[in-house]
Amino acid sequence: MADQQPNSPPLRHQPQLFRSFFQGSFGCSTACRAEGKRLDMVISSGHDMLLEKDYAALRALHVSTARDGARWHLIEKVPGNYDWSTFLPMIHAAENQQLEVIWELAHFGYPTHLDIWSPAFVDSFQRFARAMAQVMRDEGIERPFFTPVNQISFWSWAGGDVAWLNPWASGRGRTLKQQLVRASLAAMTAIREIFPDARFVATDPLVNVVPRNESRAEHELAARLHEAQFEAWDMLAGRIEPTLGGDAAYLDIIGLNYYDDNQWFTDGSTLPADHPARQPLSALLAACWQRYQRPLLLAETGAEGAARAPWLRQVAEQANLALAQGVALEGVSIYPVVEYPAWADDRRSPGALFGLADANGNRTLHEPLALELRSQQIRMQSWHQ
Numbered sequence: 602m603a604d605q606q607p608n609s610p611p612l613r614h615q616p617q618l619f620r621s622f623f624q625g626s627f628g629c630s631t632a633c634r635a636e637g638k639r640l641d642m643v644i645s646s647g648h649d650m651l652l653e654k655d656y657a658a659l660r661a662l663h664v665s666t667a668r669d670g671a672r673w674h675l676i677e678k679v680p681g682n683y684d685w686s687t688f689l690p691m692i693h694a695a696e697n698q699q700l701e702v703i704w705e706l707a708h709f710g711y712p713t714h715l716d717i718w719s720p721a722f723v724d725s726f727q728r729f730a731r732a733m734a735q736v737m738r739d740e741g742i743e744r745p746f747f748t749p750v751n752q753i754s755f756w757s758w759a760g761g762d763v764a765w766l767n768p769w770a771s772g773r774g775r776t777l778k779q780q781l782v783r784a785s786l787a788a789m790t791a792i793r794e795i796f797p798d799a800r801f802v803a804t805d806p807l808v809n810v811v812p813r814n815e816s817r818a819e820h821e822l823a824a825r826l827h828e829a830q831f832e833a834w835d836m837l838a839g840r841i842e843p844t845l846g847g848d849a850a851y852l853d854i855i856g857l858n859y860y861d862d863n864q865w866f867t868d869g870s871t872l873p874a875d876h877p878a879r880q881p882l883s884a885l886l887a888a889c890w891q892r893y894q895r896p897l898l899l900a901e902t903g904a905e906g907a908a909r910a911p912w913l914r915q916v917a918e919q920a921n922l923a924l925a926q927g928v929a930l931e932g933v934s935i936y937p938v939v940e941y942p943a944w945a946d947d948r949r950s951p952g953a954l955f956g957l958a959d960a961n962g963n964r965t966l967h968e969p970l971a972l973e974l975r976s977q978q979i980r981m982q983s984w985h986q
Contacts, residue, residue, distance in 0.1 A: 613927035618800075618854070618896055619746075620665035620701040622981050623974060624934035625954065626901050627655070628941045629670030631710025632760075633767040639710070643672060646941035647958045649687070652694035654962060655939060658955060660698050662971060663978055668748070668900060668934055669695075670705035673729060674712045680725070683732050692740050703746040703802055703900075704737075706730055706788060709756055709766055717768050718776070723783045730788035734795035746800045748856065749788035753781045753833035754805045755858075779845060782836040786846050804856030804900045805833055807885055809864040811878040822867045834893065854931070855893060856900035857886070861912070882919035883926070890928040897929060901936035905952040910973040917977040935974070939964060 616622045628642035643649045659667055671688045678684065695702045707726065715722050730749060737745055750756070759765040761777030770777065785803070792799050810827040812819035832841065834855060839847035864872040864879050872879045890897060899920065904912035916933060923930050940953035954971065955964035 612921070612924040614924050614929050616924070616931045618931040619898075621663070621978075622932050623664060623978055624666040624668065624898075624932050625659050625664050625938035626668040626934045626936040627670070627939060628937045629668075629672070629705060630708045631670075631672050631674050632708075633710065633713075634765075636769075639674065641672065641710075642941050643670070646937075646939045647962075648939055651958055651962050651964075652690055653697065655955070655964075656694050656698040656700045658964065658966075659938065660700060662954075662974060664974075665699070666701045666703070666932065666934075667695075667938070668703045668705065670708045670751075671733060672710070673707055674710050676733075677712050677725075677729060680712075680714055681728070683729070685736055688733070688736070689740070692737065692742065696740075696742075701746070703748060704733075705748045705751050706733065707749065707784070708751040709760070711767075717780065722780065723787050726784040727787035727791045731791035731795065734792045734799070738795050744798060744800075745796055746802060746854075747788075747792060748802045748804055749785040749792075750781050752805050752858065753778060753785065753803070754830060756781060757833075778833060779836070779842065782833060782842075782845050782847065785837060786851055789851055801851070801853040802856040802898055802900065803834060803837055803852065803854070804858060806830065806863055807857035807859045807889065809872070809878075809880045809885060811864070811866060811872065811876075813866050813868060819867060826867060831892065838893070852893065852895055854896045854898055855889060856898045857889065858901035858936075859885075859899060859916075860902065861904060861908075881922070882916065883922040883928075886919070886923040886930060887926055887928050890923075890930075895929075896931045898931050899933040901934060903936045903952045907969075909952060909967060910969040913970060913973045913977065917980075921980075935970075 675687045757774045757778035761770045762774035812823040835841045838852035862871040937953045939955045940957045
């Protein structure tokens with residue numbers, strides 16, 4: 602695909618919502634993969650011990666916006682009692698480094714004393730959200746960004762349909778999705794009591810599902826699966842199932858997670874790169890923008906090994922095409938920023954910008970990705986001049 606050059610006509614949309622267009626996402630899942638086996642990516646990546654260094658490393662690469670998470674299961678070990686000792690250092694480090702953070706409240710994890718299916722779960726999450734917002738207000742935070750529940754649709758599938766992670770249910774994905782939407786709405790309501798101008802990023806995978814063959818049944822199945830990616834956003838906005846309490850005011854910024862395998866057949870197998878049904882990322886972004894007319898953030902994207910830099914180049918080119926078409930894409934966030942053992946099988950994930958820390962707390966920078974990042978940053982700056 603032809604690359605857009607710096608002397609091209611001005612982009613129809615000029616991103617300005619975040620401090621930086623190119624961003625970084627830290628792994629911060631706290632899912633339980635099995636009873637008693639809690640996954641805490643903040644710990645497994647060493648990020649909890651290297652907050653200041655990790656944030657400073659991003660700023661050194663001219664990245665001023667990041668995604669990171671508060672760990673609810675640690676903050677509320679005792680029902681109704683909040684221990685902010687794991688969260689306050691994150692706030693302070695971000696402020697010290699002048700890093701803007703989109704804070705996640707629940708990334709596949711929650712305190713073990715809660716029953717996620719009960720109304721009490723929603724009430725507890727609302728109280729936690731209000732308390733977290735108040736702590737941030739007390740610390741002098743202004744103009745905050747939040748993701749109340751990360752990837753509602755994916756969590757509903759992984760935890761409610763295929764029992765891959767907590768709450769390990771099968772055939773209850775729709776019910777879990779409804780519950781997570783209720784929790785998100787309650788959290789946003791509570792946060793706005795403290796921060797009326799808070800902004801919210803609702804993240805989920807951006808996918809393209811196509812039929813395996815030309816049969817009517819396959820086409821209908823593909824259409825249903827493709828449309829399902831929008832359900833959580835539609836619920837938040839009150840477009841479907843209005844009894845959940847959704848409203849257009851709750852659908853603020855749409856966060857999209859996109860990887861090479863986000864386009865697949867109805868049987869779940871990935872579309873080959875040269876398959877004619879494969880859609881350009883710019884087209885998928887444009888479709889989402891046309892559907893909701895809300896700001897978009899490519900909240901997670903990346904590749905493994907040597908594919909890291911070429912993937913970012915490809916994504917940036919597609920992002921530029923979308924911006925040239927007037928799509929309100931406000932940022933692209935590299936994931937993961939720092940390496941961690943992969944949470945599906947404990948292997949090391951080789952796709953990070955920075956590697957695991959050595960004994961002295963130093964991480965190795967993946968230079969090809971960093972060079973590509975800088976190239977794209979310079980190109981983006983040239984279009985703003």
